[in-house]
Each structure stands twice: as C-alpha cells, then as structure tokens.
Amino acid sequence: MRGRRFFRTIQVKLVIIYLLLILVAMQLIGVYFISTVKTSLTDSFTNNLKEQADILSKLAARHLSIKPGGDLDTNAESAEGLSLVVRNLFSISGTEVQVLDANGKIVATSVQVPESYVGKKNPSLAVSRALVGIPENEEEIIDENNVRKKIIALPVTDNDNDNVLGAVYMVASMDSLYDTVNRVNQIFFSGTLIALGLTGVLGILLAHTITSPIQGLTRQAAAVAEGKFDFKVPVLGDDEIGRLSMAFNDMTIRLKEALSVNEEENEKLNSILSNMSDGVIAADEHGKVIVWNRRSLEMLDRKSCENCSLTELLALPQQRLDELRQGKEQTLILDRGEEAEMDEAEGIMRVTFTPIHRRDKGTTGTIVVLQDVTEQEKLEQSRRQFVANVSHELRTPLTTIKSYAEALNDGALAERELSERFVGVISNETERMIRLVTDLLHLSRLDSNQAPMRRRQTNIHDMLDEVADRFSFQLRQKSIRAFIQVDSELKEAWLDRDQIDQVLDNLFSNAIKYTLDGGKIQLSARKQEQALIAISVKDTGIGIPKRDLQKIFDRFYRVDKARSRNMGGTGLGLSIAREIVKAHGGTISLNSELNVGTTVTFTLPMLEEDGERS
Structure with a gap:
C-alpha cells in the first residue's frame, strides 16, 4: 500500500516523465545516429572494395589481353606476375581476391595455396553477371562460420574495344565494420544510462522544487481542516505555485474570519436559545x-x-x-x-x-x-373566578335588599317592628356591599402600586397592644385570652403603620372568628436573621384542612363558605394582607392543623429612616 502511494506522488511522476522523455529522445537519436553511422561505414567499405577491384581490373586487363595462341613462356610469365601482384597486395587486408578469365576460370588468387583454386571455375552468380559485362555486382553473405562477408565482382574489359576479358571477384569480411557499429552502440547505450542517471538526479531536485511547496500547501490544508489557522504557507516565488500559496494564505485568513463570525453567531444563538x-x-x-x-x-x-x-x-x-x-x-x-x-x-x-x-x-x-401558558391559564381562570365571585357576592345582598324593599313597599311599613327588622337587614347588606367594594378598591390600588407607602417609626410592642385593645370586646364575648410576646431586643421599626394595622386586624379578626369560646390567641414578634421582623398570630381555633392551605390566600376563597358569609367575611382579607406584606418587601405564610389551631406569620424588613435595611 505504501509502495502504491509512493508511486502516486507527483515527485515520482515528474521524475518518471523526465526519464521517459530522455529515454525516448535518446532512443530516437540513437536509432538515427547508429543507422547513419552504419550506412556510412558500409558505403565506405563498399567503395573501398570497388576502388580496389577497379584497380585490379585494370591491372588484370593487361595480363588477360595476351592471345591464347601466343608464346607459352610469355603467357606463363604473365599469369605468374598477376598472381604475385594479387598475393602481395591483398594478403595483408585479409580479402580474398580472384582474377578470372573470360570462361570464368580462376587465373590468379590471393589465397596461400593457389594450386587448389587456379584453373577451377567460379560458379558464383556475381561472376556470371560480371562476365556478361554487368558492372554492378555485389551482395552480402553469411558463411558457414557465421561470418558476414561482402562480395563484389567487376568485369575486366579491353581498353580498345570494351570486350570482356574476364572478371575480378573479391570477398571481404565485414566483422570489423560491425565491430565498429557495436562499439558505437555500446558507447551510445552507456551514454544513455549516464544521461538517465543524471536526468533522474536533476529530475528529483527539480521535482522537489515543485512538490515541496505543494507539500507545504497540503500540510497547511490539513492543519486548516483541523481548525489551525495560525500558520502560513511560505511564498517561494512569483510563479503559479507562489500565487497559489498567496491565494491559499488569503483564503485561510478569510476562512478564519468567517469561522470566527460563524462561531460568534452560534454562541449568540446558543446563548439566546439557552436563556x-x-x-x-x-x-x-x-x-x-x-x-x-x-x-x-x-x-x-x-x-x-x-x-x-x-x-x-x-x-x-x-x-x-x-x-x-x-x-x-x-x-x-x-x-x-x-x-x-x-x-x-x-x-x-x-x-x-x-x-x-x-x-x-x-x-x-x-x-x-x-x-x-400555565400561569396565563391560571390568571384567566382567576379572572373568570373573580368575576363570578364578585357577581355572586354582590348578587346575594342585592337580592336580599330587593326582596326586603319589595316587602316594605307591599305594606310591611305599616308594622313598625317588622319594618324596623327589614330596614336593619337592608342596612347590614348595604354595609356588607360597602366592605366588599372597599376591599376590592384596596386590592386594585395594591395591584396597580397606587397605594402610597407612608413609613414611620413604630414601636412594635405598642402596635400589638393596640390591636388586642381594639378587639377586647369580641375577646370578652367569647372568653378568649390574648397574649402578647415581643423580643426584648426588638424595639422599633420603620413601616406603614396603617397598612400593617389592617393586616393585623384581618389576622386577629379571623383568629377570633374561628376560635371557640375559652380559647387562646397569641401575638408575637421576634427578630430574625438578615434584618427581618417576624410577626405571628397564633390561635387555638378549628384549624384549616390541608387541602385548602394552598388556596387560602386566593381572592374570595373560603374554607367554609356558608359560615364565612354568615360571619360577614368577604374572602378578601388574607389576599389584602398578602399584598400589603408583599408591598413592604416581606412574605406571609400560614400553618394550620385541623381542630388544633392556626398560625399566620409574616416577615418585614427592618429599615432605617432613609429606607435602607438596618
């Protein structure tokens, strides 16, 4: 796998391309060069043989022109002289030379033992062609020893009348020529190998100059893919790769900015979604x-x-x-x-x-x-219930007033005792409606923050004593004992005395209403941590069932609706108390156990004269 990856690299591909180009070029040049050299050497070799054959044909023409019927001694001397010339001239070059007469018989030869050849006829086709006067007779053969040889046969003609007197036959070995061609091939092959080696080294160096910036770009691209934007690709020139490096660096900067903006937007979006x-x-x-x-x-x-x-x-x-x-x-x-x-x-x-x-x-x-939308639905339900409760609370006294007014109009005025009782009922129902409307207006002012806070320095012990004094008559009627307990370190506090008196009056009035004869009510005030005053109203009354504790501060909510209405309650006292305490920055809570008693506790912050916590 690594080998495949290595051969797929640009550097290797470039080196291979360089080598193939050099190899193809050298092969083309070699084929042309060697072919030209071979052709040149062959032509030179052939021309040399032809020149020698031509010289020999002229020498042989003089010896072969002697008439057969002439003097025998003269003919013998002529043949011996021709053989001597042939042996001396061509024995050194290694070329086999034969001089033939008009009948194709060997007259003279360059071989060391001429007796085996002289007088014999040469059956070669080239000789036959030369004897009929054809001047160009040459061919290449490979003998039984696998030696390539060149054969040339030239006619020997009479200078006077161009009669063919015989022929010159030459056979020359071409081993030296082909040895020269082979040496040229070896030299060219060695040169090709050296050129390929140098090209490979130079190709590696040149390819490295190209692939090194590309490798840098690749590493930087991998770093960018991993989120690393702090490095830059070095710009090594003003060529295509240099411009590519500059463009890549610019792209990296813009990508970093885009990702930063994107991350910022994602953080904003995540923050918005999370919050x-x-x-x-x-x-x-x-x-x-x-x-x-x-x-x-x-x-x-x-x-x-x-x-x-x-x-x-x-x-x-x-x-x-x-x-x-x-x-x-x-x-x-x-x-x-x-x-x-x-x-x-x-x-x-x-x-x-x-x-x-x-x-x-x-x-x-x-x-x-x-x-x-739970709170919205609760609020909507509270509105509907509030309207229903107000309608119900107003409808009952209005119905009573209407019925008694009709009774008076029908003649009850004539009876003094009956009319006085009817008028008393109408007066009580009217007062009940006035209390209801007053409580509703008070709640409305508290809800809209229109009830002004008039804080003043108030003695806590005196405030609780005055509450007990205001209800002393009701306490004596039901034989209820009231106790007041205030921490010795708790003296005075800054609060709206009128509104807190209303809270205490509501809580104390409820305690009297729902406490049986002979019971006890305890008013207490103590100082808590975090600069808070805790004021409690504890009774030994009938208590409140657990299922009603969560709704006891709701408007118009009554535990025993019939009994509460008979006692003159509007169902708004605890709601008003909660709103007043909340306006002071405090809290109110209620603990109760059925047939044991109820404890209502509200806390108020202790403030200095300037309105800050003490």
Missing part, C-alpha cells in the same frame, strides 16, 4: 429532533432529546403531526396536568409549529416553539 423562556426544538424532514434548548428539556421533563422524534416527545399521532408540519394548523395546546395529576390549569403548553421551506425541495424541517 429563552420558551422551549425551542428543531426537527428534520423526517421528524427527527436535531436541535433543542435547555428550556424545552425542562418543559418536557427530559434529560435529552437525542434520537427522539416529535411524535415521541409531544405524544401526538403521526397524522396529526403531519398536518401541523404541513402548515394546516400552527398552534396546539397540550395539557400536561392530565398525565402529571396536577391541579387544573397547571402544566399547559402552547406548541407552535413553523415549517422550514427550501426552494425546489419543499419542507425540509420544522421549528417547534413550546410556551408554558
């Missing part, structure tokens, strides 16, 4: 959840939404979910209170679906926004 009061869920086109925020997990009571679907999270059937995702409906109300067994109007979510559309692809996802 949203609404839950946000994003799903793909298949309904799989891909993004969610922390609030959505809290609202859905889950640890994670990974690998979840919208049908699973929202407990909706697929058909219903498809309708919402397609935009047929956008809003859905989910009541979690049914599953969690919460109180009515608790755990209610408004789910808004927004499909994500992409051009040419249709719906590619869905954004789901979860809004907790």
